[in-house]
Amino acid sequence: EAGVTQFPSHSVIEKGQTVTLRCDPISGHDNLYWYRRVMGKEIKFLLHFVKESKQDESGMPNNRFLAERTGGTYSTLKVQPAELEDSGVYFCASSQVDSIEQYFGPGTRLTVT
Amino acid sequence: AQSVTQLDSQVPVFEEAPVELRCNYSSSVSVYLFWYVQYPNQGLQLLLKYLSGSTLVKGINGFEAEFNKSQTSFHLRKPSVHISDTAEYFCAVSEMDSSASKIIFGSGTRLSIRP
Numbered sequence: 001e002a003g004v005t006q007f008p009s010h011s012v013i014e015k016g017q018t019v020t021l022r023c024d025p026i027s028g029h030d031n032l033y034w035y036r037r038v039m040g041k042e043i044k045f046l047l048h049f050v051k052e053s054k055q056d057e058s059g060m061p062n063n064r065f066l067a068e069r070t071g072g073t074y075s076t077l078k079v080q081p082a083e084l085e086d087s088g089v090y091f092c093a094s095s096q097v098d099s100i101e102q103y104f105g106p107g108t109r110l111t112v113t
Numbered sequence: 114a115q116s117v118t119q120l121d122s123q124v125p126v127f128e129e130a131p132v133e134l135r136c137n138y139s140s141s142v143s144v145y146l147f148w149y150v151q152y153p154n155q156g157l158q159l160l161l162k163y164l165s166g167s168t169l170v171k172g173i174n175g176f177e178a179e180f181n182k183s184q185t186s187f188h189l190r191k192p193s194v195h196i197s198d199t200a201e202y203f204c205a206v207s208e209m210d211s212s213a214s215k216i217i218f219g220s221g222t223r224l225s226i227r228p
Contacts (some may be wrong), residue, residue: 003191021156033215042117043157045205056215091157093216100145100164100207102216106156 002026004105006092012111018080021108025074025094032075033053033095034067034100038088046090049075082112115140115206122191125225126194131206134222136204141211146187147179147216152200157215163187174198199226 005024014020025032034046046065047057051072060067064083069075070075079086089109116139118150126132128183138144147162161172168180178189204219 035216035218040221042220045217048215059215093157099181100214101159101162103159104149104157 004092004094004103006090006105006108008108009106010109010111012113013082014113015084018078019082019110021077021079021090021110023075023092023094023105025092026072026103028096029094029103030072030097031095031099031102032069033093034075034077034080035093036088036090037091037107038085043091046077079110082110084112086110087112115142115144115208115217117206117217119204119219119222121222122220123223123225125227127227128196129193131192132186132190132198132224134192134204134224136187136189136219138185138187138204138206140185140206140208144206145209146178146180147198147207148172148176148181148187148189149186149203149205149218150200151203151221160189194224194226196226196228198224200224 007022032049039044045059048055049069052069066078089107092105093105095102117135120135146163149157150160161170163170163180171177176191201221201223203221205216207216208214
């Protein structure tokens with residue numbers, strides 16, 4: 001069974017540009033989470049989807065970040081326009097319904113110059 | 114609200130020596146407790162978890178952790194480390210009364226093993 005996959009693995013963009021990160025959860029996992037680790041600090045929660053609905057988006061830093069999960073399968077996280085402080089590693093995780101165990105993807109390293 | 118504190122950002126240890134990585138948490142509600150590991154150039158992997166029952170939890174690769182409710186701690190231990198244990202370790206919690214809830218992570222501890 002394939003694990004959580006994320007694309008791209010690395011992205012380098014200039015300040016003001018737009019970047020879209022993609023996450024493919026484990027097949028059948030209704031829960032999908034986005035997390036971010038900035039500059040070696042703690043990994044912080046961004047938001048949680050249940051199928052295509054946003055269950056909790058309390059961690060989204062500002063309106064430059066837009067997450068979608070059309071059809072309840074894969075998810076995208078768009079940053080527009082990107083700022084220097086958005087640099088970090090973005091992790092995606094998924095879990096089954098009513099499960100506390102989340103499976104993490106390898107992350108996307110975003111560098112904004 | 115919950116928070117997790119990992120007191121040591123880096124822990125250097127000689128190979129085959131024992132190691133303890135410290136973790137303390139704060140929460141107004143009951144929580145589940147986790148340790149995740151991130152090996153170089155890889156994603157996060159669950160090492161072990163405490164849900165209920167015995168306070169001593171055994172995980173993969175010979176690691177174990179002990180839940181201490183009175184001290185709100187969940188320290189990770191291994192009696193003898195190997196070079197392959199070089200990684201970053203994250204202590205984490207999630208709210209017990211809400212299934213499928215977000216995970217709150219500590220800032221991580223880098224374990225470096227010296228031959």
